[in-house]
Amino acid sequence: MKTKPWDEEIEIDGISYPADKLNRKADADLLTKVLLKRYKSSKEQSNKSSYVLNLNAEWGAGKTYFVRRWCEDLKQNHPVVYIDAWSNDFMDSPIITVLSEVQEQLLETIDKRKIKAPTQKRLKNIGYSVLPKILAALVKRYGGFDINELLESDSNSQEGDTKSKELDLSKAMEAMASQAFSEYSEYKKGVKTLKKTIKELMKYSIDNPKEKLLALKRDYPVFVFIDELDRCRPTYAVEMLEAIKHIFDIEGLVIIVSTHTEELQHTIKVLYGNEFNADDYLRRFFHAKYHLNVHLSKELIKANCDLKAIDPNDFTENSIILFPVVQNLEGQDVDTYQDTILEIVVHVADRMALSPRSAIQLTERFLICIEQLESSKSYDIVIICFLLAAHMFYHNSLYIGILDKIHNGLMGIGVQKNDDESLTKFLETKIVFDKSSYKEQLTQNTNLLKTLEQWHHNKHPHHQIINPDTDAALRGVHNAFGSVSSYFSLVLSLSTVDLHQVQLLRDVVGYKGRGDMDSQSGIKYFMMYYGLENTSFNEYFDLIELSNKFRVNSEVSG
Template sequence: MPEKISLDWSNKDDIEGVSFPRDTLNRAKYATFLTQFLVGQGFDETREKDDQKRNYVLNLNSEWGSGKTYFLKRWSHDLKAHFPVVYIDAWQQDYSDDPLMTAISSIIKQLREQAKMPESSPKFQLPKKALGLLKAAAPGFARSMAKRYLDMDLAAFLQADDDSELKDAKDSEGNPIDLSELASTMVKQLIDEHDGKKKAIDDLKVHVANWVQTVTETQQLTYPAFIFIDELDRCRPSYAVEMLETIKHIFDIKGIVFVVATDTEQLQHAVKAIYGEGFDARLYLGRFFNSRFSLKAPDLKSFLEVHTDISKLSGEYLESAGIQILPPNEDAKVTLSNISVILDAFKIPPRTAIQIADRVVATISNMPNGSKIDILILTTLLCFYEENHERFQEIIAGDLKFQNKSGNEAGLNEYILDHFENCESLIKMQINPMEIICTLTPSDYGPRLNTFGLATYVFSLRLYLVEVFIKFFSAPSFIFISSINSQYDEIAPINDLFKELITNSKKEPQRIGLLWFKILNIHYQVDSIKASEYRDYVELASALDLIEEDAEHD
C-alpha cells in the first residue's frame, strides 16, 4: 500500500453523475486519518503471515446534517484508486426482506465492475450453496408442515413438554395423527438446514475473499477491501438489526474492513423498537463494532451554507428586486451568518434551523419591489413561533407575561435578559455610512461631516434585542415616521443618535455598530413596519413545512 494516502476535496467532483461540491466542512482530514487507521487494522505486512489480514468493523457515528453521506461518497470514491471498494446505501434497498441478498448483490456487482470484468465472468458468480442459504427454504418447509398437519405454530409444536402431548395430536380436520415420524422428519430437516447454512456461509466467505483477491490482482490494488454501509439508521428496525447480524456473522472475512455509518442514537431507537424500551441498545450495538468514530456536526453557519439557497440574500439580488433589508450586507454569506447567530442563541436543532433559514429566504423572495424588512426581527420571531406559538402571539400583541425564577410575573424585557444572559455573539453589517448620509446633524451641535467609512460594523445580538427588539414590541412610541428627504435636525430621535455617535466615535466599536443600525432603521423607514406585518410574514412562512431530502451532504 502507499505509505500515506492524503485525500484532497478542495475542488468539486462528479461521482456517478452526481456533482459533489468542494469540502466546505473540512472533512477530508478525517477521511485521511481514518484511511490510515483502517488500513493498518485490515492489512499489515509486518504481522505474522497468517495474521496479516484481519476483519474490522468501524461505526461512523454521525448525527443528521453533519455531512455523513457526502463524506462516505467522496471517501469511498477516492479509495477506489487504491483498494477494492463497495458502497451500499442500505435505506435505498430496505424494501428487500433479505439484507444478506442486498450485501451480496452489491459486492458482486461493484467488485466485478472494479475488476473491469463482464457480467458473465465465471470469477464473479454466486455459488450454488449460497443460493440455498439466501433462499432459506428449510424453516419455511418445517413451518408449513406444522401448519398443514397441526394447524398450530411451529414454535408451539417444538416447545411441547413431552411425547404425551404429541400422542393425542390431531390434524386440522380433527383426525388422530401419529406425529413421531413427522417430528423426526422436521428435526432432521432443521439439523440439516443448520449444517447446510454453515457450509454455505463458509463457501460464501471463500468466494467473497476470492472476489477481493481478483480485484487486487487485476487492478494492482492492495488490501484491505473497504465495504461502506450508509443510512442504516433510516431503515426499518428489523432490517437494520439483520444487516448488522449479517456483517457480524457472515462477513467476518479477513482482509475486509466495514465502515457502517449511522446516527447511532437513532439506531439505538430502532433496536429498542424490536427488543423493548428497557433493552440496553448501546451495549447491544457495541458488540457489532470494533470501534466508533464520531463525525462532529459542523458549526451552524457552515451547515446552513451547505443546505440553504442564499442567492436571494445577496446585495445584487436585493438591489435588483428593490428590497431593503437590515442589517445590509453585500455578501449573502454574512447575512446568513447573522441568521445563524440568532438560531444558535435559541439553540434551534439543525433540521429546524434549515427550515427557519429557508422561511427567511422565502419571505424575502416573495416581497414586492419597494419592500423593506429587519431580518433580525423576522428571524427572532420565527424562532419564538417555533418555540411557542402562544408566546409568539403575546410578543406581537406587546403583552408577554411569564413567571421568572423568583416566581414573579415578568415581561418581555426580563424574558430577553434572562434567556440571552450569556449571549456574546456578534451581528455584522457591511456598510459605507459616508455614502448613505453625508452630514450628521446631532442635537446641541452644528452639522458635522460624516467621517465613518466603509467597514464591517458589529454589535452584540443581546444588545440589539434589548435596545431594538424589546422597544419595538413594548413601546409604540419607538416607531418613528421619517423620510429620506426629511431634515434630520427636525427629528429628535435620529439627532440624538448622531450625538451619541459623535460622542462614542473613538470608543466602544459595538456601540457604534448598533448606533448605525438604529440610524439606518430610521433612514430606510424599516422602523415603520408594523408588528402585525411581521406576524403575517411569520405565520405565512411557517405554514410552509419544507420536507428536506437527505441530500449528498447529509
C-alpha cells in the same frame, strides 16, 4: 487514476460534491491510517475476520458527503464498494443487496482479459447456487414459525382431543427438528462456499485491475461502505447487521457502516421493545466507533442548504432590503452577501443554544420566509431569525410569550416579575456581534452615501429629508446591542415615528449633532433610513406562521 483534491468540487456517479469546507479530509486521513494498522494487526491473529467500523454522526454532519469523498481517495490503492442501504431497503434481503453490489462494483474494476471464461462465469454467477439455502435458513430465523404458537393448547378442546394433538405434535416436532438440522448443515456449507467465492473475487480485483487503475499498486484490504442504515426499515437494518457479522465476516474486508447511531438504536427498539439495551446489542457488530464531529458554523449551513433564494441582485430589482445587510445598488457579489446573511443566522442559532441540526432546520425555514417577502419593503433578519427559532423550538415557552407581550404593549417595558423563566432568560439574552461586523454589514457597497440616498428615496419618494449624520451614526454602532428585549423594543418603536413631521433623522433618534451617536441611536438611525418602520410586527408574525405551512425534508427526517 487520480482523484481531485478535497478543496475542489468533484462529481461522483452524476452527483456534484462541493469542496471540503469542514476539513473532513483530516478525518479521512486519520481513519485510513488507523484502519490499515488494524487490518495489518488482524492478519497476525489466528482467528482472521473482517474489521467493522461504525462511523457515527448526527443528521446534518454530512456523512454521505464524507463517505463518498473518502471512497474516491481509497480507490487509489484499494478496491472500494459503496452501498446506499436506504435506497435498497425495498429488497427482501440485505444479503442480496450487499452481494450484488460487491459483485458488480468489484467486477467493474477487473481486467477481464486476464481471467479465463469459466472463472468469469463463476464470479458473475456468485452465490446463485448457495443463496437459496442461506436465505431459507434466514427466513426461518426472522420470519418463520412461532414455536410458542404451536405449543398453545385450545382451551375449548376436549381432553381426548388434547391427547391426540400431543401425539401429533410430537411427530411434528420430530420432523421439524430433523429438517432444522438439515437446513442448518446446508446453511453452513452455503456460507462457506459464498465466502470462498467472495475472497476469490477480491483477489482478482487486486491482482488484475483495469489499465486505468494501474497507476498505483492496489492492495488489501477491500473497503465496503454501507451508508444510511439508520434510515432503513427496522427488520432490514437488523438483518443487514446480522449479515455483516455472519455472512460477510471475511478476511481482507474492512466494512464501514455509516449511521446516526442513536437513531439506529431507536430502530432496533422498534423490533425488540423500549427496554431492550440497543447499545449493547450494537457493540456485538462493531469493533470500534468513530464520531464525525460537527460544529455550528457558516460552512456547515452552506454544505446543507440551498441558498439560491438569497440573491442580493434580485432583492435590488424588487426593492427589498434585509437589514442590516444592505446590498450595493450597482451590483453585489452573491457569495459575500450570502456569507454575511449566514453569519447572522448562525449567531442567532448560537444565542438560542440550537444544535447544528436545529440550526440547519432554522436556515431552511428562513429561506422559505425569504421566498415570501413582498417587493418594496424592508425586513429585519435578526427579528425574523429570533422569531423563527422561538416558533420552531420553544413555541410554548417563548413564542407565545413574545406574541402576548407585543400585542399587550409590554415588550418595551422588558422583563416582568410574572414572566416565565424561559421567557425571561430569552429576553435577557445578549445580542453580540463582532466589533466591526455590524458596520461591515451596513457597508456592503462601495459608495455608502450614494446608496443611502438612493435607498431612502426608494422608501420615501415624497419625503425630502437632509441627513448629514450618517458618519456619526456609523461611528456610534458598537459591538454590543444589549439584550433581545431592547432590540425588539427598538424595532417596535419605529412604527410610532412619522417621518413626514421631521426634517432631520437626528431629531428622531435624539442626536444633538456633536460627537458620535450612541449605539442605540446609530442603529435606529439606519433602521429608519432603510424603511424598517414600514414593516409591522404583525407582518413578521404572519411571515413566521406562513412559513410553518411548509415543511422541508430536514424537519421530518431522522
